[in-house]
Amino acid sequence: xxxxxxxxxxxxxxxxxxxxxxxxxxxxxxxxxxxxxxxxxxxxxxxxxxxxxxxxxxxxxxxxxxxxxxxxxxxxxxxxxxxxxxxxxxxxxxxxxxxxxxxxxxxxxxxxxxxxxxxxxxxxxxxxxxxxxxxxxxxxxxxxxxxxxxxxxxxxxxxxxxxxxxxxxxxxxxxxxxxxxxxxxxxxxxxxxxxxxxxxxxxxxxxxxxxxxxxxxxxxxxxxxxxxxxxxxxxxxxxxxxxxxxxxxxxxxxxxxxxxxxxxxxxxxxxxxxxxxxxxxxxxxxxxxxxxxxxxxxxxxxxxxxxxxxxxxxxxxxxxxxxxxxxxxxxxxxxxxxxxxxxxxxxxxxxxxxxxxxxxxxxxxxxxxxxxxxxxxxxxxxxxxxxxxxxxxxxxxxxxxxxxxxxxxxxxxxxxxxxxxxxxxxxxxxxxxxxxxxxxxxxxxxxxxxxxxxxxxxxxxxxxxxxxxxxxxxxxxxxxxxxxxxxxxx
Numbered sequence: 078x079x080x081x082x083x084x085x086x087x088x089x090x091x092x093x094x095x096x097x098x099x100x101x102x103x104x105x106x107x108x109x110x111x112x113x114x115x116x117x118x119x120x121x122x123x124x125x126x127x128x129x130x131x132x133x134x135x136x137x138x139x140x141x142x143x144x145x146x147x148x149x150x151x152x153x154x155x156x157x158x159x160x161x162x163x164x165x166x167x168x169x170x171x172x173x174x175x176x177x178x179x180x181x182x183x184x185x186x187x188x189x190x191x192x193x194x195x196x197x198x199x200x201x202x203x204x205x206x207x208x209x210x211x212x213x214x215x216x217x218x219x220x221x222x223x224x225x226x227x228x229x230x231x232x233x234x235x236x237x238x239x240x241x242x243x244x245x246x247x248x249x250x251x252x253x254x255x256x257x258x259x260x261x262x263x264x265x266x267x268x269x270x271x272x273x274x275x276x277x278x279x280x281x282x283x284x285x286x287x288x289x290x291x292x293x294x295x296x297x298x299x300x301x302x303x304x305x306x307x308x309x310x311x312x313x314x315x316x317x318x319x320x321x322x323x324x325x326x327x328x329x330x331x332x333x334x335x336x337x338x339x340x341x342x343x344x345x346x347x348x349x350x351x352x353x354x355x356x357x358x359x360x361x362x363x364x365x366x367x368x369x370x371x372x373x374x375x376x377x378x379x380x381x382x383x384x385x386x387x388x389x390x391x392x393x394x395x396x397x398x399x400x401x402x403x404x405x406x407x408x409x410x411x412x413x414x415x416x417x418x419x420x421x422x423x424x425x426x427x428x429x430x431x432x433x434x435x436x437x438x439x440x441x442x443x444x445x446x447x448x449x450x451x452x453x454x455x456x457x458x459x460x461x462x463x464x465x466x467x468x469x470x471x472x473x474x475x476x477x478x479x480x481x482x483x484x485x486x487x488x489x490x491x492x493x494x495x496x497x498x499x500x501x502x503x504x505x506x507x508x509x510x511x512x513x514x515x516x517x518x519x520x521x522x523x524x525x526x527x528x529x530x531x532x533x534x535x536x537x538x539x540x541x542x543x544x545x546x547x548x549x550x551x552x553x554x555x556x557x558x559x560x561x562x563x564x565x566x567x
Contacts, residue, residue, distance in 0.1 A: 191235055324366075495515070
């Protein structure tokens with residue numbers, strides 16, 4: 078009898094579920110697999126935010142910034158004036174559990190979701206006036222000031238402050254605007270300017286970040302490939318200084334992670350079929366694909382939003398039920414995984430804003446009937462799932478041999494009103510529950526075996542797969558299984 082132990086879970090999603098890697102999985106949903114590599118810790122549920130004097134549905138709130146960056150305590154959110162009015166509106170609250178209150182609203186123009194940013198002690202966002210975009214500054218509790226217009230632009234990505242010059246950069250259509258905090262973006266004075274000749278006119282800027290001294294500009298809608306341009310930020314030069322080809326598809330997200338550019342490439346067109354999202358990296362030389370993700374799009378394949386927190390890149394894909402995460406694990410390997418649910422396990426119809434602030438996620442989305450705005454709460458009613466690869470951590474020489482599964486054991490820290498479930502499948506069979514433990518608190522070790530008459534008889538086969546489910550907050554510490562090799566030509 079051979080014993081296999083899996084007590085490290087931070088390998089992320091495997092490209093091949095028959096991988097030899099010891100810590101990868103077929104998928105993980107709503108488990109934090111990175112903070113503590115030897116622990117599967119569920120994420121708490123999301124809860125509906127509350128706004129004073131109206132409803133979240135009416136105000137369609139999207140993204141949030143922590144006002145510590147603005148020299149005060151609390152939070153600023155971006156939304157609109159009300160159910161029949163799409164005008165840009167700023168909201169605030171002093172603590173994470175409080176209600177949102179109106180700061181100020183605009184009387185003309187529509188809010189551009191997911192464009193909220195803090196800069197030089199103030200909050201900024203973009204509004205649309207039809208064919209143009211305005212940069213709006215929240216000056217104080219009752220005043221919002223127009224800081225210039227980008228004409229002929231109808232799309233925009235989240236503005237970005239470059240660490241080298243501390244200027245605010247805005248990608249709008251194919252144009253790059255720069256703001257110095259003093260002069261209007263369209264004034265052409267000081268360090269403020271609008272660059273109209275850097276990029277092809279059919280380009281759509283999707284994301285901005287830095288690469289060394291360069292501004293890295295991600296675009297889609299070109300000749301079939303996702304392109305990142307490197308610009309040295311010299312407004313006297315109407316050309317970029319580098320081009321990075323991320324391959325077939327649309328480059329919808331670009332982020333600098335430790336001097337490595339991480340790009341998210343989606344299919345060129347929206348589709349209802351399963352398509353592959355590609356996560357790629359570039360640090361000079363060739364672009365390398367680190368992960369491909371199968372996603373069934375029911376919305377726009379280009380509807381990808383990003384957020385960065387504590388060295389981790391989070392992103393959404395169309396109408397996926399999960400937020401994905403990209404980071405390096407403790408071994409220094411690039412890892413991609415489903416991180417947490419958008420809406421406690423239900424599938425949204427579209428996502429309009431994503432913010433990750435320390436331990437809290439804020440997300441605005443449409444649930445198919447109304448617009449909602451959620452944040453991380455404190456309860457654990459949604460089910461967190463971890464499905465192993467095939468024959469996880471098994472000796473290489475045993476992987477292709479017939480075997481009898483003799484016992485499966487799970488060690489975990491239980492939670493009151495929590496349920497911990499272990500399922501298994503053999504040779505591609507439907508996952509069958511073999512352990513289900515409810516309301517057990519403290520340190521627990523539970524086992525199913527062929528020697529236990531109360532257990533379901535474990536089947537023989539060549540390929541074994543296991544699935545852990547936690548509802549209510551149970552934390553998984555270790556998975557162990559035992560098998561006996563059977564007579565085989567192999």
